[in-house]
Amino acid sequence: MKRVFLVFPGQGSQFVGMGKDVYESFEYVREMYDKASQVVDVDVKKISFEGPEDILKDTSNAQPCIFVHSAAILEVLKRESGNFEVIGVAGHSLGEYTALYSAGVFNFHDGVRIVRERGRLMANADPEGKGGMAAVIGLEPEKIKEICEAITKEGNYVEPVNYNSNDQVVISGYKEAIKIAEVKLKEAGAKRVIPLAVSGAFHSKLMESAAKEFRKFLDGFSFNKPSFRVFANYNANEYPSDEKEIKDLLEKQLVSPVLWVDIVKRIEELSPDLVIEVGPGQVLKGLIKKTSATLNVVTTSTFDGIKEVLNTLNS
Numbered sequence: 001m002k003r004v005f006l007v008f009p010g011q012g013s014q015f016v017g018m019g020k021d022v023y024e025s026f027e028y029v030r031e032m033y034d035k036a037s038q039v040v041d042v043d044v045k046k047i048s049f050e051g052p053e054d055i056l057k058d059t060s061n062a063q064p065c066i067f068v069h070s071a072a073i074l075e076v077l078k079r080e081s082g083n084f085e086v087i088g089v090a091g092h093s094l095g096e097y098t099a100l101y102s103a104g105v106f107n108f109h110d111g112v113r114i115v116r117e118r119g120r121l122m123a124n125a126d127p128e129g130k131g132g133m134a135a136v137i138g139l140e141p142e143k144i145k146e147i148c149e150a151i152t153k154e155g156n157y158v159e160p161v162n163y164n165s166n167d168q169v170v171i172s173g174y175k176e177a178i179k180i181a182e183v184k185l186k187e188a189g190a191k192r193v194i195p196l197a198v199s200g201a202f203h204s205k206l207m208e209s210a211a212k213e214f215r216k217f218l219d220g221f222s223f224n225k226p227s228f229r230v231f232a233n234y235n236a237n238e239y240p241s242d243e244k245e246i247k248d249l250l251e252k253q254l255v256s257p258v259l260w261v262d263i264v265k266r267i268e269e270l271s272p273d274l275v276i277e278v279g280p281g282q283v284l285k286g287l288i289k290k291t292s293a294t295l296n297v298v299t300t301s302t303f304d305g306i307k308e309v310l311n312t313l314n315s
Contacts, residue, residue, distance in 0.1 A: 006074070011059065016050065036068045058123065067098055088229040092162075096233050100239070105225075131204070133172045133198050139190040144171065158172065161257045165291050268295060282299040
């Protein structure tokens with residue numbers, strides 16, 4: 001029996017065609033996709049399998065599509081291999097919702113509805129398109145924070161929001177502030193500053209209106225106590241059992257940094273036999289490898305990848 005830790009990717013991991021091979025291979029996966037499209041006003045199957053890319057990467061579509069893909073792969077792992085014990089889970093931003101779903105905090109039906117509304121609110125939080133995000137490569141986090149704070153004190157606004165690895169931090173704020181930051185960060189030694197193709201300044205204070213409205217939406221759902229440990233983006237601690245506290249953390253997550261490096265350190269402390277990235281792409285594998293020299297990470301982005309993971313679990 002292998003001790004595994006599951007990690008779930010967020011936005012940016014999506015790709016046109018994701019999930020199609022899994023959909024064609026398992027009847028119960030087909031049922032999940034069909035159910036998801038009935039629950040929300042998004043044709044999850046068509047957008048995931050056919051795109052086009054600009055429609056798929058739209059925040060309001062990407063979130064339910066990624067959630068369903070990850071949930072479907074999770075179902076395949078559970079049904080096709082009983083030879084593992086989940087010792088904990090975590091997800092990056094949107095992926096935190098699949099992590100909570102995997103721990104039984106809410107069911108699939110509610111999960112699809114929740115992430116669809118989250119995506120819609122995030123997409124609509126900045127209708128004038130003033131906000132943005134950029135990845136900073138190769139500069140220590142403290143220096144990035146210092147430069148962002150100086151720009152913000154001058155009357156603009158930008159801050160570090162995703163501590164993804166030891167050499168990658170994502171900043172978020174007004175686009176004009178990000179442009180100023182790009183110059184100053186490169187002068188300070190950053191190797192690259194890469195603007196991200198997103199529709200707003202996620203995980204920043206510019207999401208405050210969306211966070212408040214989202215919290216009202218969450219209050220319409222009943223949440224259960226997690227059935228195993230789930231590490232939170234907000235503080236890298238385990239999610240509590242109290243329903244109100246779970247909703248508080250999800251509200252805070254929208255306007256707070258993702259502490260992924262700290263989460264990886266928590267995973268290391270558990271010494272799992274295997275870390276499985278459940279969902280599209282292999283972004284988290286790359287980030288984890290930059291932070292940890294010991295964790296063995298495998299990915300499930302395609303049916304071939306899933307078969308390899310199943311072989312490993314069943315061996």
